Amino acid sequence: MWRYGDGLRWRHVLIGLTEEREQYLRRGYTPALMARTRLRFGMYGMPFGGPPKDAVAATSRACRAVVAARRQDPALEVPALRALQWLQFTTADVIDDDAALERALEVVPGLDAAAAVAAIDDDDVWEAYEEDRALSRTAGGGPAEAQGKTARTDGPVRYTAPTLVFEAEGALLGLAADGEVVVEQLGDGALWAPAQRRSGSTRRFAARAMAASSGETARASASS
Numbered sequence: 001m002w003r004y005g006d007g008l009r010w011r012h013v014l015i016g017l018t019e020e021r022e023q024y025l026r027r028g029y030t031p032a033l034m035a036r037t038r039l040r041f042g043m044y045g046m047p048f049g050g051p052p053k054d055a056v057a058a059t060s061r062a063c064r065a066v067v068a069a070r071r072q073d074p075a076l077e078v079p080a081l082r083a084l085q086w087l088q089f090t091t092a093d094v095i096d097d098d099a100a101l102e103r104a105l106e107v108v109p110g111l112d113a114a115a116a117v118a119a120i121d122d123d124d125v126w127e128a129y130e131e132d133r134a135l136s137r138t139a140g141g142g143p144a145e146a147q148g149k150t151a152r153t154d155g156p157v158r159y160t161a162p163t164l165v166f167e168a169e170g171a172l173l174g175l176a177a178d179g180e181v182v183v184e185q186l187g188d189g190a191l192w193a194p195a196q197r198r199s200g201s202t203r204r205f206a207a208r209a210m211a212a213s214s215g216e217t218a219r220a221s222a223s224s
Contacts, residue, residue: 012077014066015161016133017153018058021096027153029056038089048089057094060129061120062087065101067129068119069111079108080116139163 018024031052038048062084069080083104087093093100098117105113119125139150140157144165150157159165 012081013135014063014129014132015136015158016060016063016129019060021056021058023058023154024056031056046089051092053092053094055094057096059095061098062095062101063132064120064125064129065105065116067125067132068116068122069105069108071119071125071128072112072116073110076108076111080105080111083108 031054034056035052041048066077066081066084070077084095084101087100087104088095091100093104095101098120101120102113102117105111105116137156137158139145139159142150144150144159144163145157149160149163151160152158
């Protein structure tokens, strides 16, 4: 995004995959299955590891903890997310346990971890979280769905993580970048990414979109 500087505004949107553990259990997820899935990412150099967890966890509380961090200071959102990704992918803790969430968030400079966890069930946090969830479930009929890069796990067609969606003056440009795609010139506009990522340990995601004129195309590619 270096090319566009202040011409782009970034918004991070949380998908909120599950509210209850039972949603994953009904789909056949188990701690052993999740541990094996993490091992497969080793081929990409991702620092996933740790033993199988005691349970499969829902994601809602962790997502709302990130929202609570955002409400303390928008600059704390990404560091908070990274801390919780570290918890999820490298420890035996589960991300729907408040004590584990607080321990993980304590490493984020400037964040009141206890206050963030205490705010998880606050009405304003719920409202912001539901707004994120609704926005991430607007992929139906768009380019991401046409590319087969969406999911439908709880009703509406949703974006998967990570996805970049480009807007200009509130209007969707019809550009969605997930992995490696060809896009047309972006121009000035807003950018939101409905995803649970932006971790320094997540490779192949630094997307760069470059175009000099409306008659040219640019490749949004992924790199470490």
